[in-house]
Amino acid sequence: MATNAEETQNQAGRHQEVGHKSLLQSDALYQYILETSVYPREPEPMKELREITAKHPRNVMITSADEGQFLNMLLKLINAKNTMEIGVYTGYSLLATALAIPDDGKILAMDINRENYELGLPVIQKAGVAHKIDFKEGPALPVLDQLIQDGKHGTFDFIFVDADKGNYLNYHKRLIELVKVGGLIAYDNTLWKGTVVTPPDAPLKKYVRDFRDFVLELNKALAADPRIEICMLPVADGITLCRRIS
Numbered sequence: 001m002a003t004n005a006e007e008t009q010n011q012a013g014r015h016q017e018v019g020h021k022s023l024l025q026s027d028a029l030y031q032y033i034l035e036t037s038v039y040p041r042e043p044e045p046m047k048e049l050r051e052i053t054a055k056h057p058r059n060v061m062i063t064s065a066d067e068g069q070f071l072n073m074l075l076k077l078i079n080a081k082n083t084m085e086i087g088v089y090t091g092y093s094l095l096a097t098a099l100a101i102p103d104d105g106k107i108l109a110m111d112i113n114r115e116n117y118e119l120g121l122p123v124i125q126k127a128g129v130a131h132k133i134d135f136k137e138g139p140a141l142p143v144l145d146q147l148i149q150d151g152k153h154g155t156f157d158f159i160f161v162d163a164d165k166g167n168y169l170n171y172h173k174r175l176i177e178l179v180k181v182g183g184l185i186a187y188d189n190t191l192w193k194g195t196v197v198t199p200p201d202a203p204l205k206k207y208v209r210d211f212r213d214f215v216l217e218l219n220k221a222l223a224a225d226p227r228i229e230i231c232m233l234p235v236a237d238g239i240t241l242c243r244r245i246s
Contacts, residue, residue, distance in 0.1 A: 023194055023234045030066075038065045045127035046095055049120045053090045056119065063093040063162065063188070067236040071160065071186070074241075075100035078184060080157040084108045086140045086171060087163030087188075091120035097160070098129035107133050108156075110140040111163075141167065144174040154180040162188035165214040169221055172242075176227055179244050185228075190219055191238025 024030045039047075046068060053062045063071075071093055075083070080101055088094050088111035097107055111117055114137040124130050136143055140163065156179045161171055168187060175185050190196075192215040195208060204212070219240070222230050228242040 023191060023238070033066060038069050041069065043099055043127075045099070045123050046092065049090060049092050049095055049123045052119065052123065053092060056090065056116075061089045063089075063096070064236040067188075067239065068092055068096040070235055070239075072096040072100045074184075074186075075158060078158065080184075081105045082155060082157050084110075084156050084159040084175075084178070086110050086159070086161045088117050088135070089113075089162075090116050091124055093160060093162065094133065095120070095124055095127065095129070097158075098124065098132045099127065101132065103132075105132050108143075109133050109135045110138070110143055111135075112138060141170060141174070144171070144178065148174060148177055153177050154183075156180060157183050159183075159185045160188070161186065165189065165192075165211040165218075168214060168218045172218070172221070172225075176225075176244060181244050181246065183244055185242040185244070187218065187222070187240045187242070189237045190215055190232060190240040191234060193237060196238075 042050075042065060046065075050062065050065060053059050075097055080097075082105065083097055083101060085094055085097065085107055088109050091109075094107065094109055098105075101107070109117075114135070117135055117137075121130070124133065154177075156175075159175050159179055161168065161175070163171075172185070172187075179185050189211075192212050193208060195202070195204060195212045196216060196219065198204065198212075219232070222228065222240060222242060225242075227246050228244055230240055230242050232238065232240045
């Protein structure tokens with residue numbers, strides 16, 4: 001068992017990288033992954049946007065660099081063309097998607113804050129991929145309902161959700177209709193800072209506890225949903241891939 005001094009030292013040595021959400025026990029191992037596999041291959045526009053976002057007061061909301069790399073490769077592997085993103089922030093994961101899909105690919109991107117999106121927009125434009133993005137400011141649920149009403153069932157190859165955890169189940173009820181059979185929905189933060197396994201009486205900040213309950217509910221629902229195959233990965237803060245099979 002670690003002594004108080006060892007625990008203090010471990011906490012003091014926690015990784016300071018912006019967007020760091022790794023659940024790896026060793027920060028040195030996470031740094032090794034970044035320096036060996038991620039940063040040397042990170043596209044220059046993504047690096048620039050990551051550095052710009054680092055100056056934002058809520059920079060913890062950025063998709064981590066290793067997750068961005070994962071999403072970029074995943075989109076290429078499944079040959080995604082028509083995609084959706086709910087929760088954009090400054091656009092790091094959005095840029096990873098835009099760089100991965102073909103020149104005539106499309107991303108329907110939704111966020112309640114256009115100001116954050118516009119912080120990263122000049123980088124996206126300079127990268128030559130802004131034409132792939134249809135950004136809509138405001139809540140996503142009305143947009144999803146309209147898509148269903150317009151008969152857009154099964155038209156999306158890939159959907160990434162990194163938004164308000166309280167609506168994840170509401171999103172899923174709609175997204176399962178909009179993603180094609182064989183397509184993927186990716187839900188971010190499904191291990192929620194590791195708190196999914198903390199005791200019920202553990203001292204947590206209110207927002208962490210509230211969101212944990214939403215995440216636990218989502219995870220239980222996804223595991224029981226016969227319409228999908230799932231794979232939960234300990235990348236960043238946890239990401240669950242859902243492949244629609246019916």
